[in-house]
Amino acid sequence: MKLLFVSTPVGPLGSGLGGGVELSLYNIAKEVMRRGHDLQIVAPAGSTWDDLPIMQISGSLQIIAQSLERETPIAMPSNPVLANMWDYVRQVESEYDLIVNFAYDWLPFYLTPFLKIPVAHFVSMASLSDALDLIIVQTSKQFPGTIGFYTSAQAATFPELTFPIYYLSSGIDLSLYQFCGKPKQQFAWLGRISPEKGLEDALAVAKSTNIPLKVMGKIQDESYWQKIQQVYSNAPFEYLGFLSTKEMQQVVRQCQALIMTPRWVEAFGNVAIEALACGVPVISYSRGGPASIIKHGETGFLVEPDSVTGLIEATKRLDRINRQTCRDTAQKVFSLEALGERFEKWFVDILNFQV
Template identity: 70%
Template sequence: MPNYSLKLLFVSTPVGALGTGIGGGVELSLYNIAQEMLRRGHSLQILAPVGSKLAQLPIIEIPGNRQIIAQSQGRDTPIMMPDNSVLANMWEYARQVQGEYDLIVNFAYDWLPFYVTPFFDKAIAHFVSMGSLSVAMDKMVVQVVAKFPGTIGFYTPSQAATFALNTECACLSSGVDLSLYEFCPNPNNYLAWLGRIAPEKALEDAVQAAQISNIPLKIMGKMQDEEYWQKICITYPNAPIEYLGFLSTTNMQQQLRQCIALLMTPRWIEAFGNVAIEALACGVPVIAYRRGGPAEIVQDGKTGFLVEPDSVKGLVSAIAHLPQIDRSNCRQSAETDYSLEALGDRFEHWFRVMLK
């Protein structure tokens, strides 16, 4: 397999500018993969909506109206694009400059990049950031898998299983810069919840568990649905919760590492759950529903607990058993499986296999 430096073009999510948190976990994944590829001597450019900012990474800002978030639409919703779509503009730019790169890497969970794949001369690697959400998207993923084997990558097998695929695809997991996360052996009596504040994340389950356990809950993440948040506040007026907003990695881990556990309560099949490995990197156990990506990250009884999906009672029971967890096991798990080096190895191998 050739070992030359690669020229990579990353095409970001069109739902919002990088650095705003609107893109959720895909923002962190793109950032970490990009910086590791640069560290390894590869060259790259990132196409992203206007206003995008990621420290020390080369971004070409593309104008246009952002795309509607996929998880807010129904399974049978027709494909829709706004006027002057930033998604279309990014891919038109990519088409024009494709000859300058060895490989184009798509981070957008959208129908268009998959549809245009056969019309490009350059190979396109698609890193799929969510599980099955729409009939149209599912069909397009299946078509690309059939026509261009090996070019589709997922986070986890459980995510890949939500698509009707007849062949195995690369499962690439995720990773973080462990130097940014400080291990905390002696936490304070707080719980944490981290993520986009939107219905599919089921924050209300964590709020209810905190209220029953009488342990304060620190909530961090992008406020995506204000009406949903207000409903939670009205429903649980006496819950011991504090919303800290969308924080930088530095400020977030300062709060997270001092907590006794991170609660993960997704109502859907989470493709991965970057917040889980961020918690583990701080030595924080993860209590998650046994569903999707988190169920493949958490080692039940060792780095946290997996509970029955949608069971607040299960969350409360797991919180009571937290003293059984050795927090050093959490950090060790992050160091073994979720370092940037491990992440880079997986993605670099995937890229090179496509190009050999």
């Protein structure tokens, strides 16, 4: 197949501004190329992935959907990179078999009926916008089978979708993550630093247990970050920045657990499978994607959403988790090979249906 991937317009690839969808796009791209498919990626200028074929498009970045209200009207800045990327797609579409959209934005769905070749939409977030809900549902009805989600929990947040619906999960290059059987007394928290990620709850766990917390990720909301640092100034935590996969896993693998504190419905949670790949159990709120990744009592613990007490209690039971089981689960379910099989089948199904 000749595939054209269109990235998120909220930030250049490699910047961390796109959150988990960046890692998903990277791994899917590497695997489809390994399988012999031709690939071109369209992404905002400034993308740093030199090992992938990227057409860099300039323009103003899109505002992230998480920062907007459900009723906020659809809007784009002047000279929008989102529109510029899709204008490029329209110019070159005849050279490809399938367009794959990774942007959680209204425009790609709206443009789908006007394009000459099929578009696969990989929806990277749960429902956040009434306008997006409507056009995603409309697209699923007009073009059945072209909508893919990470998990059923994510898809359930959208009303009246038309089947078939594809649940594609995620996957990682397991060779990049080293197993650690004997961790240090420390926890990890990994993700974009913004209110919906609930970092303050992990800081509360560190304060209560007096166990150091290693914080890693892109600061997306500076005022939020400053506020929670002040509130938890006496908690034992260290901010390590936005790290490369190699640097990040060197820290995570030495931790007793990864703590996940989503205040919203996470579509998936790539950080969870990255931790499992290192043999690190995951303690998370039982909300959205993490609930489909973590096997309660086997690879971590799922606790009542927004219960800091539940998180703290779970930290006391970590000795019941076999860290090798965590690694084995990652190898079985979340390998690049398994990821590639799921996406390749989806792409083939779309092309066969169109014929």
